[in-house]
Amino acid sequence: MQRSFARRRVLGAVAALGGAALLSPLGGVAQAAGSTSGRWPTRFPLPNGFRPEGITIGPSPYAYLGSIANGDVYRASLATGRGHVISQGLGAEHPVIGLKIDRRERLLFLSGGGSREIRVADVRSGKLLKTFTVGSDGTFVNDVILTPGAAWFTDSFKPQIYRLPLGRHGQPGDEVTTVPLTGDWEQGPSFTGNGIERTPDGGALLLVNTVAGGGGLMRVDPRTGVARSVDIGGTRLPNGDGLLLLGRTLYVVQQQQNAVDVLRLNESGTRGTAIARITDPERFKIPTTAAAWGDRIYLPNARFDVEPTPDTTYDVVAVDQVRR
Structure with a gap:
């Protein structure tokens, strides 16, 4: 039995979408359902100047977000929207792009973007436990997914992914392995590899490739790095960023399009069918990644269409999961 295998353009103009908050299923358009979590907020602020990119939520109703500005990690209560910084960053040269929390809610795995760093932080103390420098000049460590045996990280500028082994109780190993991407993988001149997830059957990894076929998904054998187009x-996913898999439903955040495309996959992850598109012109301000809790999807607005300043406002918005 195979073991289960549990973003991002930083610059670019926005193509705005008109209308109200919509869920567009095949064959029609309907307004998205309202709050399904009682009085819990469907939108909450982040600190001014925070510059969010990644989001992760564990078994408890708390969202963790990383800062491009200085590498801080912010924790927010989904029940109240209030939060605070739990891990101080190392400065502008050490951002946090993607991040994931483990199931025991003890460790955070952080992607360091252009710093080429992979970091592991303690959730309670906020201290960095391990830091690895990977890749070579031009490497951009973008997104991360946790599987039972490893944490996997994408490199947006290089045709490769990184594997950090995890022990029996989820403890990180001491060495990161580089896995070259071959097969159908097509590396573009700019951001190419982005979001990462697992296939529904746990047999392989799914990666966004913003170039191949006009932008699409790749199914990657984690043992060999051989990629096959899904x-x-x-x-088409030319602006594909974060991926979120719930059962066989895959949410693909298309950040510059201010939309989330929803696909239904087969078990092996070799095929997918579009079932809906989520848009919210009033609240979406270039969302980048997605995480789930209860029956909601939470997305940080990165606002890549504005020049960031210490006073720029940022927030997180919630939408209902697609039920189909």
């Missing part, structure tokens, strides 16, 4: 019909 058949997703006419759907």
Whole structure:
């Protein structure tokens, strides 16, 4: 039995979408359902100047967000929207792009972008426990997914991924392995590899490739790095960023399009069918990644369409999961 295998353009102009908050299923358009978590907020602020990119939520109703500005990690209560910085960053040269919390809610695995760093932080103390420098000049460590045996990280500028082994109780190993991407993988001149997830059957990894076929998904064998294009019909993901898999439903954040494309995958992750598109012109301000709790999806607004300043406002918005 195979073991289960449990973003991002930083610059670019925005193509705005008109209308109200919409869920667009195949064959029609309907307004998205309202709050399904009682009085819990569907939108909450982050600190001014924070510059969020990644989000992760564990078994408890708390969101963790990383800062591009200085590498801080902010924790917010989903029940109240209030929060605070739990881990101080190392400064502008050490951002946090993607991040994931482990199931025991003890460790945070952090992608360091252009710093080429992979970091592991203690959730309670906020202290960095381990730091690894990977890749070579031009490397951009972007997103991360946790599986039973490893943490996997994407490199947006290089055709490769990184594997940090995890012990029996989830403790990180002492060495990161580089896995070259081959097969159908097509490396572009700019951001190419982005979000990462697992296939529904746990047999492989799914990666966004913003170049191949006009933008699509790749199914990657984690043992060999061989990538094969996933058949997703006419759907294109040129702005594909964060991935979120719930069962066989895959949410793909298309940040510059201010939209989330929703696909239904087969078990092996070789094919996918578009079932909905989520848009919210009033609240989406270039969302980048997604995390789930209860029956909601939470997305940070990165606001890549504005020049960031210490006073720029940022927030997180919630939408209902697609039920189909």
